Amino acid sequence: MSVTDTTSGLSLKDILANSSIKTNTGNDSLASAAGSASGKKALGKDAFLQLLVTQLKNQNPLEPQDNGAFVAQLAQFSSLEGITTLNETVSGIAGNYNSSQALQASSLVGRSVIAPGDKAVVDTTKGLTGSVAIPQSVASATLTIADKDGKTVRTIKLEDQKAGNSSFTWDGKDDAGNVLASGTYTFGATTTIDGQGAALVTNLPATVNSVTISQTGGELMLNLAGLGSVALSKVQTIGI
Incomplete structure (x- = not known):
């Protein structure tokens, strides 16, 4: 069965x-x-x-x-x-x-930071301290400062520079020794590497006006007074 x-x-x-x-x-x-x-x-x-x-x-x-x-x-x-x-x-x-x-x-709002850039808002009565990134040892580098109209107002020579960040100070005066008006100035640095002209990165001070926080987990962006935004990871120094 x-x-x-x-x-x-x-x-x-x-x-x-x-x-x-x-x-x-x-x-x-x-x-x-x-x-x-x-x-x-x-x-x-x-x-x-x-x-x-x-x-x-x-x-x-x-x-x-x-x-x-x-x-x-x-x-x-x-x-x-x-x-x-x-x-x-x-x-x-x-x-x-x-x-x-x-x-x-x-905690960053209102603080002074130093970050890569070619512009800075300068109080010429106090001057400005920044740095130039030198990729390798060079005999000299040239820093030029231009006003808002693009006219070069000051040229600073940086002699015998080693690789790294080379500090410079501008007293707010032009090449003739006259104190300039406060405002936004453009900084540019050049040198010669292996017989070829090369542009260098300048690191300039700025004040943090506000901060943008990413809603998707992205990087924190600092909004600098009169200069736009920069990523927090690019900031080299945070001051008072």
């Missing part, structure tokens, strides 16, 4: 098809089922476990679920739970980072 199995065990795909969760055609894995949950909520670990239990309850008693497949589904559940915990941890870290950035930003 033979026994014929007339029951039809429900697979995970069948359970998903009869529930409010839709599966992707041609893909029977739970990963594809998690792609579209009912409403607009993602398939979480609780729903995953509920589906797993429902599948076990509705399996064919004559053809129970393979042990290997069951272990694989448990491993999937464990991975899902781990990813959920990781996401919560990362979100917490991101929140703390944004708070730290806001605190850091508030």
Whole structure:
């Protein structure tokens, strides 16, 4: 006497098809089922476990679920739970980072910084101190200072310079020794390297007017008075 199995065990795909969760055609894995949950909520670990239990309850008693497949589904559940915990941890870290950035930003407003640039707002009664980035040892470098009209008002020679940042001081006077009006001035430095003229980077002081905090985790941007913005990572010195 033979026994014929007339029951039809429900697979995970069948359970998903009869529930409010839709599966992707041609893909029977739970990963594809998690792609579209009912409403607009993602398939979480609780729903995953509920589906797993429902599948076990509705399996064919004559053809129970393979042990290997069951272990694989448990491993999937464990991975899902781990990813959920990781996401919560990362979100917490991101929140703390944004708070730290806001605190850091508030302490920088009104401070003086030195950063790469070719312009500076100068109070000529006090003068200005900056630096020139020298890529390698050179016999000399030339610093030129121009007013708002582009006219060169002062030329400063930097002799026998070694690689690194070479400091300079401008007293706010032109080449004839006359005190100039306060305002925005343009700085440019050049030298000769291997017989070729080369432009050098100048590092100039500026005052931080405000700070822009990225909403996507990007870098903090300092808005300098009358000079535009510069990334915090490019700032070389932060003063009072």
